[in-house]
Amino acid sequence: MPATAPRVELLGTLGRMGFMAPDSVDDVLARLAFNEEGLVPAIAQQWDTHEVLMMAWMDEAAVRETLETGRGVYYSRSRGERWAKGDTSGHVQHVHELRVDCDGDTVLLLVDQVGAACHTGDRSCFDAFRALPAGGQA
Amino acid sequence: MPATAPRVELLGTLGRMGFMAPDSVDDVLARLAFNEEGLVPAIAQQWDTHEVLMMAWMDEAAVRETLETGRGVYYSRSRGERWAKGDTSGHVQHVHELRVDCDGDTVLLLVDQVGAACHTGDRSCFDAFRALPAGGQA
Numbered sequence: 001m002p003a004t005a006p007r008v009e010l011l012g013t014l015g016r017m018g019f020m021a022p023d024s025v026d027d028v029l030a031r032l033a034f035n036e037e038g039l040v041p042a043i044a045q046q047w048d049t050h051e052v053l054m055m056a057w058m059d060e061a062a063v064r065e066t067l068e069t070g071r072g073v074y075y076s077r078s079r080g081e082r083w084a085k086g087d088t089s090g091h092v093q094h095v096h097e098l099r100v101d102c103d104g105d106t107v108l109l110l111v112d113q114v115g116a117a118c119h120t121g122d123r124s125c126f127d128a129f130r131a132l133p134a135g136g137q138a
Numbered sequence: 139m140p141a142t143a144p145r146v147e148l149l150g151t152l153g154r155m156g157f158m159a160p161d162s163v164d165d166v167l168a169r170l171a172f173n174e175e176g177l178v179p180a181i182a183q184q185w186d187t188h189e190v191l192m193m194a195w196m197d198e199a200a201v202r203e204t205l206e207t208g209r210g211v212y213y214s215r216s217r218g219e220r221w222a223k224g225d226t227s228g229h230v231q232h233v234h235e236l237r238v239d240c241d242g243d244t245v246l247l248l249v250d251q252v253g254a255a256c257h258t259g260d261r262s263c264f265d266a267f268r269a270l271p272a273g274g275q276a
Contacts, residue, residue, distance in 0.1 A: 030260045039193045041179055043190060052181060055244040070271040080229030095271045101263040102256050106193040108264045118240050125239040131166045133208040137185045 017092040025067050029060055033104040039075060040107050044117065047096045047110040053117035054125040058107060063098075070095055072111055163205050167198055171242040178245050182255065185234045185248040191255035192263040196245060201236075208233055210249055222252060229253040 034040055039057040039132040046053055056074040058066070062082050065073040072093030086092030097110040118125040172178055177195040184191055194212040196204070202222050203211040210223040210231030224230030237260040255261040 024269070031267055041193060043181055043193065045190055051162075051192075052183055052188075052190065052246055055179060055181065055239065067269060067271045070201040098269045098271065099264040100267040100269075101193065102258050102260070105195050106263075108190055120240050122240070125241075125244075128240050129169055129238040130235045131162070131205060131238075133205045133236065 025064050028067060028098065029063060031100050031104045032060075032063065032107070034060065035105070037077070039077070040105055042074065042109055044072060044093060044109045044113070046113055049110075051124055052126055053111070053113055053123070063107070066095055066109070067098060071097065072109060086114065088107050089115070089119075091117065093117075128131040163202050166205060166236065166238065167201060169238050169242045170198075170201065170245070172198065173243070175215070177215070178243055180245040180247055182231060182247045182249050182251070184251055186250075189262055190264055191249070193252055199247070204233055204247070205236060210247060215216075224252065227253070227254065228271070231255075242276060258276065 032040055038059050040063075041055055041059045043055050044053045045051065055075060055111065058073070059075040059082070062073045062075050065071075065082070065084070070085075072095050073082060075082050084092075092114050093109070093111040094114075095109050095111050099108040099110070100106075101108070111124075116123055119129065120128070122128065170178055170258070175207070176197050178201075179193055180196045181193050182191045183189065195215060196211070197213040197220070200211045200213050203209075203220070207222075210233050211220060212223065213220050222230075230252050231249040232252075233247050233249050235250070237246040238244075239246070251261075254261055256265065258266070262268065
């Protein structure tokens with residue numbers, strides 16, 4: 001059991017509505033539209049610099065474990081198993097906040113990333129390659 | 139034909155490598171690992187505030203059109219067709235940069251979003267709902 005229960009909050013056009021009752025992981029799960037594989041894409045963003053670090057997938061149990069432990073937990077489609085970010089590398093993600101998008105099919109995690117988020121050693125998985133569209137600015 | 143061809147640049151652990159030759163949309167496409175539906179998830183982030191605005195999908199033609207026009211173009215899985223963001227709402231996305239992640243299966247767009255990115259009228263699709271994990275900070 002976690003030391004403190006997750007809290008859920010509504011934002012949006014009506015503004016902040018205050019915290020909902022604790023032990024509301026089920027409230028979060030009820031908002032999520034998992035795909036036919038039982039997964040949702042999860043974007044991890046560094047909470048203070050706002051750098052987008054990586055995109056991975058979560059199943060229901062990964063969302064639950066993330067909310068209950070405060071650590072980023074994902075589901076590997078290639079290995080067919082859940083993994084807690086940093087268990088091997090030490091590059092753990094402390095999750096400050098989990099957001100759900102308007103239609104419930106994508107999750108945004110605001111995290112404090114220890115070390116590199118990318119398995120290549122880069123801070124972000126998006127550091128490797130960029131293209132500038134026609135008329136784009138560097 | 140676009141007025142100016144897209145440019146492609148390598149970043150990453152070796153640092154900036156300078157611009158590659160123009161007309162390199164094919165170089166970008168060659169880096170992308172489209173899924174079994176021929177799509178990649180695309181994250182749109184406001185280029186200056188770094189706010190994550192939305193997540194949508196792109197097929198090969200949407201990537202090409204985005205790079206050639208400098209506007210965010212996506213593929214709607216529900217409607218089965220491409221759409222240029224803002225064609226209906228006027229809330230266009232001017233794309234400054236397109237990044238590809240380490241394994242080529244996700245795209246990050248740095249955009250200048252006119253108005254609301256979300257069809258609900260919210261600036262971001264992630265403004266609607268948030269949960270704070272156990273031990274998380276508001």
